[in-house]
Amino acid sequence: MDVTIFLQLVISGLLIGFVFSLIAVGLTLIWGVMDILNFAHGDFLMLAMFSAFLMFANLGVDPVFSLPVIVGLLFFVGLLTFRLVIKPVLGYHALIALLATFGLSIFIRNVVLFFLGPDFRVINQSVLAGKRISFLGLHLSLPQLVSAIGCVLITYVVYLFISKSKFGRALRATALDKDTALLMGINTNRVFALTFGLGAACVGAAGGFLVNFYYVFPEVGLNFAILSFVIVALGGFGNIGGAFLAGILVGLVENIGGFFVGPEFKYTLVFILYLIVISLRPKGLFGW
Amino acid sequence: MLKVNDISVRYDLISVLDNVSFLVEEGQFVAIVGANSAGKTTILKTLSALVSAFQGTIEFFNERIDHLPPYEIAAKGISHVPEGRRIFDKLTIKENLLVGAHVRDDQQDVLETLEEMYALFPILKQRQTQKGETLSGGERQQLAIARGLMAKPRLLMLDEPSLGLSPILSNKVIHTCEEIRRKGTTILIVEQKVTEVLKLVDRGYVLQRGQIIMEGKGEELLESDLIRKAYLGL
Ligand SMILES: Nc1ncnc2c1ncn2[C@@H]1O[C@H](COP(=O)(O)OP(=O)(O)OP(=O)(O)O)[C@@H](O)[C@H]1O
Ligand SMILES: [Mg+2]
Secondary structure (H helix, E strand, C coil): CCHHHHHHHHHHHHHHHHHHHHHHHHHHHHHHHHCCCCCCHHHHHHHHHHHHHHHHHHHCCCHHHHHHHHHHHHHHHHHHHHHHHHHHHCCCCHHHHHHHHHHHHHHHHHHHHHHHCCCCECCCCCCCCCCEEEECCEEEEHHHHHHHHHHHHHHHHHHHHHHHCHHHHHHHHHHHCHHHHHHCCCCHHHHHHHHHHHHHHHHHHHHHHHCCCCCECCCHHHHHHHHHHHHHHHHCCCCHHHHHHHHHHHHHHHHHHHHHHCHHHHHHHHHHHHHHHHHHCCCCCCCC | CEEEEEEEEEECCEEEEEEEEEEECCCCEEEEECCCCCCHHHHHHHHCCCCCCCEEEEEECCEECCCCCHHHHHHCCEEEECCCCCCCCCCEHHHHHHHHCCCCCCHHHHHHHHHHHHHHCHHHHHCCCCEHHHCCHHHHHHHHHHHHHCCCCCEEEEECCCCCCCHHHHHHHHHHHHHHHHCCCEEEEEECCHHHHHHHCCEEEEEECCEEEEEECHHHHHHCHHHHHHCCCC
């Protein structure tokens, strides 16, 4: 087979994989600290994309420039979710928090459906739209390239923040042993709130990039959410580095596998990979 | 500095602490001794607000602290070294120590305390970049105490620091406490190793089934019939 085609597939896989990674990092962060799987994660993505779309359609703000606003907005959505949905059920069975986020997911989707309708929307006149870079017979769409680079950078910054800063240390301590963290003077509820904010900001950034080349509709988050659950499990629950690598892996499998086996099977391949890995290593590829 | 008045604690209606009162003066080394299940850990947890008392008051430097959340109590200068060490296994030893200093703002000062801890416990310096989980039981206890001291506490509370250590090692840990006290930190310790501890402390309280049944100077308690019979088997 043609090397160029293969390279093209690898590149496409990497480009979307980096976006998957950032989405999954947001999810795994929340899981790692609170043991809560946020079922509304995909809807956060959708909210971010719709916010960018509305800012573009109504105010003419290019998604490249609305990105910081979207990230801030989603951070706030995360904080609010913790305060209103998670905090009231903390201390009860973990299943309750999970079901609460499930309810939140349905709520967000239906509110958006009610006000904005089910239509697909695209931003096709942004600064980046339609541009591509070509070299050696390979084609890179500029929106995808910018998104991938942006997502990698943000993932790296989040990683540094968690592993080097004082807050990151407090966050990891809280994740390991909440009671002892409290004894160390850490306000663990504040850590929880900020973690939720941070996780939502990650998926917000991913949405803000994604909107440059992906259509927007109320259910857009579903596929991404399911993929990010798979990525989080593959990477080892709560493991940021693992989520990063697993996201890339899923991007590659989806693209390369989809090409050889047929695009209608690309998710099947991802889930087969998932089943194989989980049966061999229940804690994921990089879980401890 | 610490004044505990008549606190009572129940777990699911079962009384665990019953009108417990005691005092810790600044600069003192105070022990609460008692057998398994006497309620020693519960006392410290109540002081740290991990458990709430349904009656009684706790004053620290003449200020009520019994309605504060745990992290604010830590910020007031009460360091609690919990039972079983509770090291953060996946954090490095240095990170464990730095988390202990969470309540402090001046990072330069914190680094100075870090060096002091390394001087007091050289093994921690050697192993600083390794994960907490790699430490042995005795080393964990040293780390737990050092982590508690990183906050520069006004009161250090230790929950059975000798638990699970060989007699030699547990003696060493208890003597380290004495050294820390000499450097000016007030200490409240709860222990089962009655003899070793009572020899060193200024004041001791004997806890039995949730009640303080005796108090006095450490040496005095050791001489008492009750301690000799019940705890030393003499
Ligand atoms: N969370 C809890 N729920 C119910 N009962 C508890 C709880 N924690 C402790 N208890 C009970 O309270 C009593 C006192 O426990 P505590 O841990 O304070 O004793 P201790 O003196 O520290 O004992 P040890 O020397 O074994 O550590 C015990 O009977 C224990 O079973
Ligand atoms: Mg105990």
